[in-house]
Amino acid sequence: MTQTECDRCGEQGDGELLTAAGVGAPAAGVMRIALMGNPNTGKTTLFNRLCGLRHKTSNFPGTTQEARVGSVRAEGSAPIHLIDLPGVYSLELDQHESAVCREVLAGNLSPRGEAAGSPDAVCIVVDSTNLARNLVLVGEVLARRLPTVVALNMVDLAQRAGIRIDPEELSRQLGCGVFECCARSGEGLDPLVGGMGAGSIPNRTPPGTREGLESWADEIFSLCIGHRHAPSIEGASTQNTPSRSRLLGLTDRLDGVFTHPLMGMVVFLGIMAAMLFVIFKLATYPMDWIDGIFAVLGGWVEQVLPAGILRDLLSKGVVSGIGATVIFVPQIALMFLLISLLEDTGYLARAAFLMDRLLRPFGLPGHSFVPLLSSHACALPGIMAARAIPDRRQRLLTILVAPFMTCSARLPVYVLVTTLLFKDRPGLAAIAFIGCYALGVGAGLVSALILGGTVLKGQARPMILELPTYKLPSFRTALVTTWDRSIVFLKNAGTNILAISIVLWWLGSYPHVPPPEAATQMRQMAAEMRDGRLADSNIHDSATASPIERSSTAPFADRQDRAAELEAKADRLEAAHAKASSFAGRMGRFVQPVFAPLGYDWQLTVGVVTSFAAREVFVSTMAVIVTGTEDAEDEGVLAEVGGALRDDGTAVFTTATCWSLLVYYVLAMQCLPTLAVTAREAGGMKWAMLQLVWMSVIAYAAALLVYQGLALMGIS
Amino acid sequence: MDLPVRDWQFWVASATALVALRYVVKMIFPSGIPFVGKRRKGGATRAVLTVERKPVEKP
Known part of the structure; x- marks a missing residue:
């Protein structure tokens, strides 16, 4: 990775940098130590134990590889910035993670926000229960001639499995410091941190070839195992330990169940x-x-x-x-x-x-x-x-x-639609809900199959x-x-x-439009009712008196309540009218013919269009359009949304429309942040566009098929 | 079309919305909207070689 590439890609990596308290660019006198190791050696546990929350998460410039840099407080030594590198089996593999580790050790790559240059030292975390294989990576790092220390992690598990490693002999063989520790319990960490600060360039050079390195690792392993009892870390008993075969036997027995096909x-x-x-x-x-x-x-x-x-x-x-x-x-x-x-x-x-x-x-x-x-x-x-x-x-x-x-974010839509489809039948609603999950998984797998055989063709x-x-x-x-x-x-x-x-909010709030005639009339009626000039038949049951006379005799509180009710209705009517006339509403009306074959009227289309950026706003938008209130969790509001009418007086949410809408929201890409993250992680806008077009086409086609199919079967 | 242009709050809100829109566009198109705006020629930048702030004459 060259610096030019880093600068170029850096434009896309913004927004990912996160600074935690206590961590920033290293000051003078701060040691930078790279933390390395094979996968599953407890490297992350060790990092978390040493740094806690004093770390930041960023990426390596020009890559999507996550980089964590933590601050270690060490007594009696210079402050340490620990760089958590990805777990790798070898530095020489043709893999992204190996390339990142190689570049960091060579000083060509540093986490975003960190100064460029090679780390001051390397700490290699080694799984004590699997020493021989871990030593291959150790050998590769030693060959880089950087100050190095080895953290013999999980030493408690090794002791329990009957594996005894002589750290002093290992240190002699490797030519660098070796420290036993247990990251999970936190034991042995103080000497390790001290050792990191005092790491020196190893005085042994391992072989340069892969075969030579493996033989070297096996040789060192045989020299360091079973020489004598390793000094026990406090609390980790070396007596009455079950045999290694017994421990592995348990793992094997569990694996027999957990990895069994059925x-x-x-x-x-x-x-x-x-x-x-x-x-x-x-x-x-x-x-x-x-x-x-x-x-x-x-x-x-x-x-x-x-x-x-x-x-x-x-x-x-x-x-x-x-x-x-x-x-x-x-x-x-x-x-x-x-x-x-x-x-x-x-x-x-x-x-x-x-x-x-x-x-x-x-x-x-x-x-x-x-x-x-x-x-x-x-x-x-x-x-x-x-x-x-x-x-x-x-x-x-x-x-x-x-x-x-x-x-x-899809769940509110599922709840609304399944409730409308299966009112008073929660069992069927639950099945439909699970069906939505299954449809999403199925669509994802089939899409992977198709895309893997076309645009991403290649050997698995x-x-x-x-x-x-x-x-x-x-x-x-x-x-x-x-x-x-x-x-x-x-x-x-x-x-x-x-x-x-x-x-x-802006698109849904402007332009301002005059209130609808019905709302104006309601306000006028409410005002007259407050003054006692207008009657309302709901207040009194008297059939003989005229409305005005009745109102004048109606209790004051009742008149005020009724007027307030009318004003609230007028508010909701105005809000719905304003939403429908807003830029967002106009966009919805404009594209409505596109969604008409799916059974959506202009109200549903406005909901779909406004939720293009974030699908979770669909229900609240529908609530505003239909009822004029944003409280989409209110059962009364949901019932009102379900009873919404089209301009021709028919129901908005018919059975066919509901199924069509459900299928559309299961499959459609209605999330701009996802598009942005896809573009960044996949390494280009073309992938995000492919995702958007692919999902939109599938969602539209499936919803069309469902609506038209149900219509053909006579289900409207 | 009725926009409250005489209300200063409208302009503050609209400016905020514009900033937000720019952020959204930047989020989706980090390297600029395709086919919109000026394209840099070849991505190269002309530089003048100097020694102690004085341009070096061409040989």
Whole structure:
């Protein structure tokens, strides 16, 4: 990666940089240490343990490779900036991650915001239970002649498995410092940090060839294993340890179930069902709180500020825009917490292995499983998670089909339409709901198959995946990861959705139009009613007196209530009329002929058009157009929306229209932030455009097929 | 078409919406809208070689 490339790509990488407290560009006297290791060696756990929340997440310029830089507070040594590099098996592989590591060690690449140049030292995290293979990477790094230290991680697991490594002998053989540690419990970290600060250039040079390196690793492994009992880290017992075969036997027995074609699938479906249940059940509470908080905040803004355009902009554009993002955070955070915990146990690797069998026929690797799963909360983190897929072609395929997965923003539309379709039949509504999820997954897989055979034609790379030993997850690591991901989501999606909300507010608020005649009449009636000049037959049952006489005899409070009711109706009528006459409404009316074959009238089309940027605004837009109020969660408002009439007096939401709308929203790409993230992660706008056109065409065709098919069957 | 052009708040709100729109466009087209705006010729920049702030004469 050259600097020119970095500068060129840097234009696309903006918005991803996130600064956490305590971390910035390194000052003079700060050591920069690269943290490396094979995948699943506990590197991330070690990073989280050393840095906690004192880290920032950015990317390497010109790449989509995530870069985390953390600040380590070390006593008696210079402050350390730790750069978390991607996990790799070798520096020499033809893989994105290996290339990033090579360039960082050579000083050609630094995380965004970090000074250029080689790191001052390298810390290689090694899995003590798998030393021989990990030593190959150690040898490759030692050959770079940078000050190096080796962190012998998971030493507790190794001791429990009966593996005894002599760190002093290993240090002699490698010619660099070796420190035993246990990142999960935090033991042995102080000497390691001290060693990082005092790392020296290794005095041994490993062989330069791959074969030579493997023999060298095997030789060192045999020299360092079983020489003598390794000094025990406090708390990690070396007595009465079960044998390695017993530990591996347990892993094998569990794998026999978890990776079994049938039983494994049953377990997998059970875990996924439990996970989704927990996410959607538990997230309901914080989502309700957030909804309430932003409703109060919007109301407070309306109370505090004088009536006017700026007040509307703040309460309806800014506050609701921020609220629209923050409300999804609980689901996304829970999803990441559970994924992180599952990953830490070692199960996620088995799930990816299991899913590889199912996804492979569609051209997707098992690695795609986590991005597709994450996309069920929100496509943005899902697409970003596709960075972990080593093969570019498969990564692009995953990115292109990820938005087909049902994200949280689609749920309000599903709720509205399934409620209208299956009123008083919750069982059928639930089946339709699940059907929407299945349709999204199915459409994604079929799309992957078609795109993989056309625009992304190529040889599928076999999935090579290490199945780590099972272990208890670290809640601390999961929390740090969750925090990190949630902040990235808020930063990326939040600013985008806020900007879109403000634009939509403007388009939905202008131009101003005179109120409709009916609203003016209602206001006039309300005014007369307040004065007692107008009667209302609902107030009294007396059939003998004239209306005016009745009104004059009606109780004052009743007259005021009725007048207020009329004024509220006039307000709603005016709001609906203003929305329909706004720029957004006019756009909807203009493109209505395009959506007419799907059964949509101008009201539905306005809803579809305004939700092009963010699908979650569909229900609130429909609520405003039909009822004049934005409270789309009110059951009365939803019933009113369901009973909306077209200009010719027929119902807007017929059975055929509802099915057509449901299918359209399952398949359509109605999310601008997703397009932006696709363009950035895929490396070009053409991929985002392909995604938009592909999904829009499929959604339109499927909705057309459904509507016209039902119409042919006589179902209107 | 009735826009409240005499209300200063309208202009503040419209400016805010324009900034937001620019952000949205920039988000979708980070390197500029295709076929819109000036295209840079060849992406090259002419530079003048100087030594101690004085231009170096061509040989």
